[in-house]
Amino acid sequence: MISVSTIKSYMFCPLKLYFQSNIDGDVEEDYFISKTLKDLRIDIQDILHKNLRHIKKDMDENEIEKRLSIGINNQIKTTFDIIEEINEKNKEEDEEEKPKKEDEIEFIDKKDEKKEDEDGELNKLKKELINEINLNIKILSLKVAQSMKVLDKDGGEIQNLFFPTSMYNYLIRDIGLDLIGVIDKIEVEKGNYFPISLKSSNPPVNGVWDGDFMEAIANALLIEQEFNTYVTVAYVDYLKIASRRTVIIDTDARKSFFKVLTNVNKIIEKGEIPTVKTGLKKCENCEYKELCDNS
Ligand code: SF4
Incomplete structure (x- = not known):
């Protein structure tokens, strides 16, 4: 199939x-990260949906943005903590599985450099994701504010428009x-x-x-x-x-x-x-x- x-x-x-x-390519780690980030985006949609129910038509755009954002930082942090933890665990397992040659010298600095590179990649991903989510919340806040004004309804009554x-x-x-x-x-x-x-x-x-x-x-x-x-x-x-x-x-x-x-x-x-x-x-x-x- x-x-x-x-x-x-x-x-x-x-x-x-x-x-x-x-040729069997080793794509497991990349797959895990992209699957976890996809799930995170879905969780964030869920949070936004729930938060929208508590938005009232007398709130201004800043207030709407703040209310929509509740719980999102926490969700991002938890997800990246899990990714880091699993990456660390996988690396440790890989190291244990690797046969050590007797005369092999371990270059501590190189190992640290590699870890820094990987941490850098993950931080970059996190930054990009936060920018993306902030942009989406800003746009959603503007649309929600305008829709509530035009339709004269609270967030809970217009949630189907956005979700x-x-x-x-x-x-x-x-x-x-x-x-x-x-x-x-x-x-x-x-x-x-x-x-x-x-x-x-x-x-x-x-x-x-x-x-x-x-x-x-x-x-x-x-x-x-x-x-x-x-x-x-x-x-x-x-x-x-x-x-x-x-x-x-x-x-x-x-x-x-x-x-x-x-x-x-x-x-x-x-x-x-x-x-x-x-x-x-x-x-x-x-x-x-x-x-x-x-x-
Ligand atoms: S994209 Fe990759 S597989 Fe395709 S031609 Fe370029 S190097 Fe080869």
Whole structure:
């Protein structure tokens, strides 16, 4: 069964998918961090939703922002403490498992340098996440203040405007499509289902990245099978700039998805080596660049 994340790897670079499926890459740690941060974003949505119920129409924007933020710092701190703790534990286990050569000299400074690098990366992630959340709270506060004024209602009465009925991290496995995926969020409005992909990456200037486009179509197809419905629109939320981009699920989009699915199958099932352009910009950040002739 093909996973939606496999299709995304193909869209990044078909050759990368070939390496991933034929050489066992160590991606466990990255996966753990990105999964934990995704869960954190969902928890924050929950907190904002709950806090919104206590906002009153006579509050000013600053007060609204403060009230919406209650509990969020704590949630961020707890999550990063857990990530640090598990990273430390994993490192200790790795060290214990490593066979020590008798004459091996341990360079204390180097070890410290490595730890500093890793701590630096984590701090950077934390800073970016806090900026993203602050921006989102500010925008939400302005929208809530304006909506309460225009509709003359308290926060509790307008919560559906900002938090429609949603399902998070919804796993769908479809035998007919031979596809499996976890959909970040599914919003349901008047019986219509909308797949939402939550992205912490930088967005393109217009539209969505090709990989995000394919993910949106895959999610739409999975929802159609799971809920016996028809999906015409999906969304990609680029959280860094609080921008929601629309993906139209029309016939052309569906055709292009199945074309990609056929190519992914050739790489995974038949082990075919894909041809890609050489010297791509994305090669600079690719973990396979050392063993790839194309970089
Ligand atoms: S180094 Fe470049 S061409 Fe090679 S797998 Fe990575 S992205 Fe693809």
